[in-house]
Amino acid sequence: MIRTLTGYATRNPWKVIALWAVLGIVLSALIPTLMSRVTQHRTADFLPRGYDSAAAQHLAEEKFGDDPDATALTVLVARADGGPLAAADREHIAAGARALSGRRVVMPVEDDMPRFLLPDRSQTPAVTPAATAPDRSFALLSVRLTGSPSDTGVQGVYRAFRDDARAHFAAAGLRTGFTGGLPELVDTTDDHEVATTVGGVLVTVLIILLNVLAFRSVLAAVLPLIAVALIGAVAAGAVAGAALLTGRRLDAGTPGLINVVLLGIGIDYLLFLLFRFREQLREKPAQPVREAAAQVSGRVGTAITSAALTIVAAFATLGLATFGQFRSMGPAIAVAVLVMLLGSLTLMPALLAAAGRAMFWPSRTLDRTPAAGRAARFGELVTRRPLLMLAASLALLAALAAGLTGIRMEYGRDASGSRTAAAATAAEISRVLPAGVSDPTSVYVTADDGGALAPARLDGLVRALAGVEGIGKTAPVVLSQDRGTARIDLHPTADPQSEKARDLVSGPLRDTVARHTPDGTRAHIGGTAAVFADIATAVDHDLRVVFPVAAALITLILLLLLRSLLAPVVLMLAVGLGFAATLGAAALLFQHVLGGTGVDFTLPLVLFLFVVALGTDYNILVADRIREEMRRPGGARAAVARALRHTTPAVATAGLVLAGSFATLAATPGSAQIAFAMTLGILLSALVLALVVVPALAALLGRALWWPLRPGPERGGRARRRTADRADGDDGSQGREEQKEWAAAPR
Template structure:
């Protein structure tokens, strides 16, 4: 008996799967309860994700020295449907004391307001929130207090940095439950349709969920110890990535297992064959994604840098679960896992083509769609890959319309938001930058000159030296810390708008001539530095990821030509996906733009995951090529992997599409890019472009390995090739 058909002793057959399942049950039992707690160690503070060397980070450190607390300002805006006279202003003044009683708000003396607008139709209060760990709860308290004491004919908003942060946290609120539920339901339905089995989808989903539980357990521990920074964004991506990747790896193993069950009677022997055939592509695929994700450690943005190890941990547990937990479940269930369509042992050549039929070598036993695709590739390989290439290049042209320069915080939230509405109303009655001033740190001796220079800058409506009392007071002595003063500049435009960012650029360009040590920070500067750092990261990390993946493919396929073709195909697929996405974002969804990190995240996920499917395909092609020759091996590999890779692509696309249920612009765009890109890669690149190119080039794709130099002599019987084939089995 071949070693791959080895069956363990009876006692080991019971103990081994039981032990593996027990270990995973313990891990899941510990990790499951952390789902509800992980948001407690998650932060969505944009400032904490900037590198320490960023100017806005340095300005923030100096800013904190001037403040008695690390409070976040909320702006309570009241808009009246008629002009507010002196008597009416008294009613608004009483509201300041009420706001000061809300838990989490600093003492009433720190509240600025009521401040009337020039048109006398609105008043604002600047309310510092001291409990920065519970901004969502404090803002909810402010909204409740305002609505309970609202003068007649008045509309209330709680906006500003605190209000927007609270609504952002609310938008992330569905990540723990809704997102996971939608993803799991989508995967279950797809697996049900693909396998027409009730048991198998449950086993695959258990594999994915247990991998996620283990990932969450470790990440929660690391975040609790402050070793990694977890955000709602990375939390949502983690869940989707683990569910999708674990399901993909599971599908490949299940396909090999079912194939082996058709050849041998013993379920243990079948699992041995399945693991021998699946472990290399699964490990290679997982390692490729992990390494690509760890390339994010080279990012200057802390948010990107933290996502790398978080997502890599998820992939590692997906890999481990698919190669240990799922095999244990499958051997316990045996053929019953596929009920009601149990795979039975079949005679060799059951699907062989009738003698005398004009049929390409390698397609024997292949039927249905993948037989037709194989016939197309074999009959017109060059036409196929050129037509596919032209189509992808045409789709790539749309990337020129991608507007990934960042968007304002009010445009990030897609769901109804009191803070977003309030920010718009604020701009109608006050300077839109109220409550979020540009922070300028200057030397004490140059303070007056810097104030004059800032005031002369177009786009700045008001400039005040910080004088304490929790807020700037005109005419009061400036507070001095270590020879520095704090200057607050209110902008005409909304603090996170493109116009406001341009004012910050202009100030950074002109103020050093007045004070060489000046620093310009604040909310606007943080947004600007984040966008610019993200754009630099794209050009630094993309080449790094490509080189790393290329080296992995060379080691796996023992070739130079094939990895170069695969890398080129996934880059082209990425460009096409981004091009189509840009057109959809601009002309269908009418999005205002895209976050600056969208191209980078889209690249990392699409390239790493796109290479996954090519690894699944080309490892099987290489295996078959070693037996029957390259061109027949291409057709055979395409035929036997076609359905499983397509199913995996549909599953991954569905799981990433589930990100769209979270009403945030970044996640909605990432969901579309990855879902569409994966389908594009699965349907066109892996099914037509790569096989047609490989078939057209022949055995040269394996250069410089021995497989690329010498033709293979087929044993014939192992593949059931028709004797009437016009394409010789041993053809290169």
């Protein structure tokens, strides 16, 4: 199957290139619209109905008309001179709320973006008075917009509304502040706008620079980016199409994560092909380029396929998760990687066949075999002192893994804190009112028989809730239109996204509700803090399920690829050490050094899948080449040294490119931890595990690493010739030359 695809692509390169170009260009124009239809922003929507907060949210929508697509924010209005609000100020604020609530906000569109490609998010916001501070230092307005905060159109509407509100109240000598999920995201995005642009430019320059240094070529520097961009557009379209067909919703951050993954692995796979293609052209200068491209693509395509299927298997296991954000993200990335694999076996070989030797122009390295360089010296160092190199690497990994001591998960705001204008407004509110006044925790009570509820029936529960330590205010009971459900809004003193609020809900609050809910009724607790408490439970469950299943599937793929029982165990132990070291380093930096409350709750699972799955790519490439070299005459350590000489440039370059692409996530709001951890994890996987730990173990274990099928030069002309032919190409010429050398060598 692999050789069929690569063979067709190298025989018909221009047809394949044209097909991918058309698909990529068309889908890249449709992606904004497609992705907006399959993403959702409310975290609670990813929880199964069986969780308490999810059941509460369902009641809020069904009984109280909460819009599942609504985005709430709070506007603080105060006097510009810092004085208390007078009666005239309060009247102006109320009139301003009415005026803003009746004014349609038109979504701004950039001049270079056709309007028909973007859904129109223009709308009339709902603005209502919410509360006034006891000291009359400010008043709060509640605002509801429709749409996901991650939707750029909704963000544009919010910016227009914010500017309008500021101008309206400033005319009366009043200042405004905005807080909530949408203002926080927009402020962070605006603050990082320059960094995001610079980061994108830097990763592009990094990829081009590394390719120029590796190949001294124009096409080899530019084609990887073009190829990955085309395949990435098709992959994004496939992900959106699959989501539409299956009815699954994606987390708003998933498309951006997919882009980074595809950029990294796509460049990796093309680099693997380019390095091997150049090696083939040097060894066989008279071979037709399309034949060389076919041989190289078929040979490297096996390793690429195994590496890609490893990633697919790892992320497909997220389909077993109970938390919907994981359950939708896993298959989405798996679909995207499968498309990238298809592109790696078709478009990339077609580019090699079409460009031929011009791929490496103007470099003249094809005309000569380069002398042993740094890669050869590095291979000799690892194989000459494998025990020392292994011990040093393990000491480094163990030191980083020590950061796991006392690690905690953070489910709310980014552990590093926020310094945006929205965060400052939230802090100003919390100094006077309970922190949860703009984001209450709600208790929903329904009768078991579906009958009507009387507010007096809930007096005991209300009094008990008001007495819970950490509840700053209890609102009066509100009944649904059919009087069958009651809602009690609570305003915790802690930030609803904080660990303190989450502990309050999962502990004292739920205990109080369980003890004081009237007989014949049932109660559910909803709100941000309750959602994060349930997410913590769901994630803990998913980690216990996904980790072992993903590890088992990856091990099975390695068993099939390497046809060995010991080698897969060695590789999985290596990537396990890399995972522990990376997560430990993230905890050490963000929790212990920077003083954060913990690491992001998604980090262990995402990091495990990325570092294990993507890191295994490099291990597969190196291990596969070591096995290939061990089929040739000579000792095991010499085979490892030859393998490192050939694979070190490819693995090091690919690792730096992938790490650089992940580093650009640091410019994305709230992604600093993931950016750091995945950048470090890829660097450790490529530069330490794949190039030091695995080769050192191979040098120490020798051909026993491949037990029970140990590779080696077979005695007997025909069998030996088949082995050499498989190792060196279809014509077998180089294999027969090595047979002569082996036969003449002293024994």
